[in-house]
Amino acid sequence: MKKKFNLKSITSSRETSLVIVLVLLCGFVQFRNSAFLTPGMIENLFKNYAVTMIMALGMMCVLLIGGIDIAVGSTLGFSGMCASLFLRDHTQMPAIVIFLISIAIGTICGALIGLVISYGKVPPIIATLGGMYVFRGLAYLVAKNEWVSAYQFTDGYKDFAQSKYLGFGLVNNLIIITILIYILFFIFFKWTTLGRKIYAVGSNAEAAEVSGIKIHRIKIMCYAILGFLTGLCGAIYTSLYASAQGDMGTGLEMDVIAACVVGGVSLNGGRGSVAGVFLGALTMAIVGRALPLIGVSQFWQTAIKGLIIIVAVILNVLAQRAIDKNNLKGREM
Amino acid sequence: MSEYVLELKGITKIFPGVKALDGVHFQLKAGEIHALMGENGAGKSTFIKVITGVHKAEEGEMFLNGKKVNFRGPRDAQEAGIAAIYQHVTAYPHLTVAENIFMGHEKVKHGIIQWKAMNEEANGLLRELNADFNATDEMGALSVAQQQMVEIAKALSMKARIIIMDEPTAALTKRESEELYRIAEKLREEGASIIFISHRFEDMYRLATRVTVFRDSKYIGTYEVDQISNGDLITAMVGREITDLFPKPEVKLGKEVLRVENLSRQGYFKNVSFSVKSGEILGLTGLVGAGRTEVVQTIFGAERYDSGKIFVEEKEVRIRKVQDALRLGIGLLTEDRQHQGLILDWGIGRNITLSEIEKYGSKIFTNEKAEREAAKKLAEEVDTKAVTIFDKASSLSGGNQQKVVVAKILASDLKVLIMDEPTKGVDVGAKAEIYAIMGELAKKGYAIIMISSEMPEILGMSDRITVMCEGRVTGELKRGEATQEEILKLAMAKSLKAAQ
Amino acid sequence: MATKSGRVISAEKPFRWKQALLKWEVFLVIIFIAVNIMNACISPYYMSVNGLFTATSSFLEKSFIVLPMAYVLLLGEIDISVGATVALSACMLGISFNAGMPMGAAVLICLLTGSLCGALNGLILTKFQELAPMIVTLGTQILFRGIAEILLTDQATGGFTKVAWFKNLYWGKVGPVPIMFLIFAVCAAVFGVIMHCTTFGRRMYAIGSNPLAAKYSGIHVQKIRFIIYTITGTFSAVTAIFLASGMGSARSNIASGYELEAISMAVLGGILTDGGKGNFPGAILAIFILGFLRYGLGLVNVASQLMMVIIGLLLIVVVMVPNLNLGRIFKKKETKA
Structure with missing residues (x-):
């Protein structure tokens, strides 16, 4: 029975420790600056980090099967740019169509990368490095190096990211979308066979193949899911910032991966949870938002982010080592 | 129907x-x-x-x-x-x-x-x-x-x-x-x-x-x-008859080469002591999980020990890493040869000389020609079934891969050979050949520690048998007096005691 | 001597034309020639000593990172912090120079900074071997870039052109040969020799192919990993020096994306990310192929964005093609024969 307790603590330790860190962090910031935990501030925080939060879920799919995708920043740029261009040239289109276009392009990009990785047997880091160049280059090429500026967008599109009609006038649309997606993915990973198959492939691909799981399909699906969410975020991004530039989303992949890592997703596959990713992304978001409020210069933010990632992964290792050592002590000789 | x-x-x-x-x-x-x-x-x-x-x-x-x-x-x-x-x-x-x-x-x-x-x-x-x-x-x-x-x-x-x-x-x-x-x-x-x-x-x-x-x-x-x-x-x-599976030669035992005293590592083994003489084959047996592999990995410097002493030729030594063990003349044939013993992508020649590149060249530069000659000689000494020393290790059968690992260990100047399950996953024909090689090595004066779970192998090849159970040495038997029942009793000593 | 059973094992390497011709390097040489022919057709000035060397100056400064990156990839690992290391080293160079230090001392500080960055990666990765290099260097990438931002905020540090010898590092020439080219050639030669003719090089291959077997063969795996990450940092600083020399100033946001360019070049050169594969001349060839290609397309005003698409596709195709058809086709032929 004692052993069982240990196991439980391994699997849940990441989430609990993140919650503790978050509470301490928020408490500290709130103590120093009472403007922090106000509804407006929180809404702002979630609105601005919706993109990272949503994409982190997709990244988790990919990391779960032992893959990685560093092309997401470019995919976001490409899909968002295509959608924006379409909007510029067809101003009568409703916002939903633009969103669908962006999603479709993102999904195709993701699926293509998945194809290259599964059937082409290209290591994920290389395939997505290539994809990163290709999609970024295409984002510039389709736009002929031009921007799409705020005045070229329809009001309906721009307003989407600012208004609250999906949240019945209470909560911002983007927050509603984020919450819906998180609930959907929580159900998907916990209670559907397809979700569990992703874990199975990440845990032991060979066994999964022998037991009849179509690994290639799962892999392509995971990259397509990430592409889908990235496409959605491409539209959200352009709507939120009311412009589309060729270089938008550059470096976003690192933020997204960092959110997953802080949230306890293993880069070796098989381990990670929706709750963990949420907390990881939230931690990174709060760090980004809260530091300026307590007088930390904006120029310190990047360094602090980097430090958090390093400390998080090292703490993880130390915790695991302590658990292992404890288990050994318990062994009778 | x-x-x-x-x-x-x-x-x-x-x-x-x-x-x-x-x-x-x-x-x-x-x-x-x-x-x-x-x-x-x-x-x-x-x-x-x-x-x-x-x-x-x-x-x-x-x-x-x-x-x-x-x-x-x-x-x-x-x-x-x-x-x-x-x-x-x-x-x-x-x-x-x-x-x-x-x-x-x-x-x-x-x-x-x-x-x-x-x-x-x-x-x-x-x-x-x-x-x-x-x-x-x-x-x-x-x-x-x-x-x-x-x-x-x-x-x-x-x-x-x-x-x-x-x-x-x-x-x-x-x-x-x-x-x-x-x-x-x-x-x-x-x-x-x-x-x-x-x-x-x-x-x-x-x-x-x-x-x-x-x-x-x-x-x-x-x-x-x-x-x-x-x-x-x-x-x-x-497809052929195998005669004399265990060709254990009579070897006159020399001086003690390796002795461990009260070696302990938390969670793995405790107070393990044994010694082995030149020309002797010491069988180390016990049930899987008894800590045998962990003990030899520690002696080989791949893992640290918490306490205890190791003596090589009567002198106390401290082994912290694999390099220390090799320098002292202790070599280990790991149980998992595909992952720990060989680089499967490489030719057998490069595999054989890997631990001793400096011996054939200089401290800085390699000498390919000398290495190839040495590899050829060693591969032939253990009778590997290969055409050239450039044959990939992955192309050989389990038994021949094991021979390459033996050749690799022979490239170093060793006194003690530790073999962890040397015939695991090896078919019957190649088994006999590996036993023959072991016999010859003993004759040449190597001190050999053989870990094995196979009773006939332990009984047939060892001069002395040390039995472990759940991290401790539970007994030592001489060649003449050891029987399957005796070994099993020692190997399950703890659970037997618990049952009483 | 033969075995007991009378078998003789040959120590002569069997030579097969087909294998020799199918080598990746042969393919690279062909592409290299093709790129040069293309460039010569585009510009009449290209195929001259001067033209060629001008072309090299457009990409050599960042190629210094490719040398150690080839080692990192050979180990089967990856270092994505090099771009940030370049930025931080260049900032340190500028800050110490503008604080009144002589340029020589500033250069040393720059090299030291780079080496320390690399050593930090090496230290974390060898002390916590459970961690994937990708994630650790992702963390240090953000950290190093962040420190550079703290140091310089959004300002530039410059005035390097005041020191003639420093400016000449990038711009100077010995006869027709740029100084940077000479230094690069020497460094590349040393890196190549280490990789292919020394015990260190052989051990790198061993670690890349099978780290466990390397450990059990008595190789100081962790020591070698630490050394290589440190060297990677040092050479990132070398790139920082040439970059600063060429631009005359430094900012905290320079050299972003260099890590990916360096990885692309090494991978195109045949040093794949799974470790233990490839060789050094391939990587050097890839540096020049990509550099000349970019330069040539620049001459005819092909957008640099198109170039990105081409490099990206090339990268994927290069790794994918051998995995797909070639293997199957040749195996089939062998079984038939």
Whole structure:
């Protein structure tokens, strides 16, 4: 029975420790600056980090099967740019169509990368490095190096990211979308066979193949899911910032991966949870938002982010080592 | 209806460049435990994968209860009631036991997984098997034997009528094997038919009523177990008679070369002491998990020890890393040669000289020519079956790979050779050759420590036998006085005591 | 001597034309020639000593990172912090120079900074071997870039052109040969020799192919990993020096994306990310192929964005093609024969 307790603590330790860190962090910031935990501030925080939060879920799919995708920043740029261009040239289109276009392009990009990785047997880091160049280059090429500026967008599109009609006038649309997606993915990973198959492939691909799981399909699906969410975020991004530039989303992949890592997703596959990713992304978001409020210069933010990632992964290792050592002590000789 | 639940006729399977199965036959009676034997590479594992639909045969027919079937994938086989427990445990370490049991046929209602029902049923199956763990435990935290039990539970959950076990006892201790025998018998009584692949004759005698032998991808024959002698069976498997399997030469023992005193490492072993003389073969045995491998890995510097002393030629030494051990003349032949002993992508020549590049060149630069000459000599000394020293290590059979590892260890100037399960996964023919090499090395004055779980090997090759049980040395036996029973008693000393 | 059973094992390497011709390097040489022919057709001035050397100046400064990156990839690992290391080293160079130090001292500080960055990666990765290099260097990438931002905020640090010898590092020439080219050639030669003719190089291959077997063969795996990550940092600083020399100033946001360019070049050169594969001349060839290609397309005003698409596709195709058809086709032929 004692052993069982240990196991439980391994699997849940990441989430609990993140919650503790978050509470301490928020408490500290709130103590120093009472403007922090106000509804407006929180809404702002979630609105601005919706993109990272949503994409982190997709990244988790990919990391779960032992893959990685560093092309997401470019995919976001490409899909968002295509959608924006379409909007510029067809101003009568409703916002939903633009969103669908962006999603479709993102999904195709993701699926293509998945194809290259599964059937082409290209290591994920290389395939997505290539994809990163290709999609970024295409984002510039389709736009002929031009921007799409705020005045070229329809009001309906721009307003989407600012208004609250999906949240019945209470909560911002983007927050509603984020919450819906998180609930959907929580159900998907916990209670559907397809979700569990992703874990199975990440845990032991060979066994999964022998037991009849179509690994290639799962892999392509995971990259397509990430592409889908990235496409959605491409539209959200352009709507939120009311412009589309060729270089938008550059470096976003690192933020997204960092959110997953802080949230306890293993880069070796098989381990990670929706709750963990949420907390990881939230931690990174709060760090980004809260530091300026307590007088930390904006120029310190990047360094602090980097430090958090390093400390998080090292703490993880130390915790695991302590658990292992404890288990050994318990062994009778 | 046919007498056979499963019948395969003229199965041929071709991989690029090799014929893995060549017109093989097989018949399985209802409610029978049928052993499938043959040397490594005889095609047994491929054959299993054809039955379970993982591979598709190029030629041949398969009948299930007299009806011709044609599996398109593993799922078809599963649905037809065929379950396989593979050689390497095919578990998902990050998932729970219940998920592992129900992977591929989860309990689903309206597309939603029914966790509660699954856990309950899994616990029921585990209770049936006398398992000492829970459905919600994480698979990765279980022992190999426990994981195997999960695999069996999985076969049960699928209501499999034909269960295939590929070397199920290879990683099990004696006691765990007994448990497996019991389960297998129980499954048979309940009407399941079992195909059992094993290298251990013991398994076959204990369980099977009939045995089928493959050799070189071909079907050799099917025999009644109680009507065939050990020798005839080996002849069938190897195609030649093996005389004098254990050519242990009489060697005059020299001075003591290595002594360990009270070596301890938390959680792995405690107060381990033994010594070995030049020219001597010390057998180190015990059940799997007794800490034998951990002890020698520590002596070799791959792991740290907490306390204790190590003496080489009467002088106390401190071994912190592998380099220290090699410099002191201690070499280790690891148990897992494919991962720890060899670089499979490399030619055998480069593998052989890897530990001693500096010896042939200088401290900074390599000398390819000298290395090649040395590698050639060493590879020939152990009689490797290879054409050139550029043959990839991965292209050799298990036995020949082991010879390359021996050649590699011989490249260093060693006094003590530690061999961890030197004949594991090696077929009968190559086994005899490795024993011969060991005998010759002893003659040359090496002190040899041999870890082995195989009784005949330990009894046949060792001058002295040290037995470990759960991290401690429980006894030492001389060549003359050791018997199987004696060793087993020491190897299970702790659990015997606990039982009293 | 032969074995007991009379078998003789040959120590002569069997030579097969087909294998020799199918080598990746042969393919690279052909592409290299093709690129040069293309460039010569585009610009009449290209195929001259001056033209060629001008072309090299457009990409050599960042190629210094490719040398150690080849080692990192050979180990089967990856270092994505090099771009940030370049930025931080260049900032340190500028800050110490503008604080009144002589340029020589500033250059040393720059090299030291780079080496320390690399050593930090090496230290974390050898002390916590459970961690994947990808994630650790992702963390240090953000950290190093962040420190550079703290140091310089959004300002530039410059005035390097005041020191003639420093400016000449990038712009100077010995006869027709740029100084940077000479230094690069020497460094590349040393890196190549180490990789192919020394015990260190052989051990790198061993670690890349099978780290466990390397450990059990008595190789100081962790020591070698640490050294290589440190060297990677040092050479990132070398790139920082040439970059600063060429631009005359430094900012905290320079050299972003260099890590990916360096990885692309090494991978195109045949040093795949799974470790233990490839050789050094391939990587050098890839540097020049990509550099000349970019330069040539620049001459005819092909957008640099199109170039990105081409490099990206090339990268994927190069790794994918051998995995797909070639293997199958040749195996089939062998079985038939």
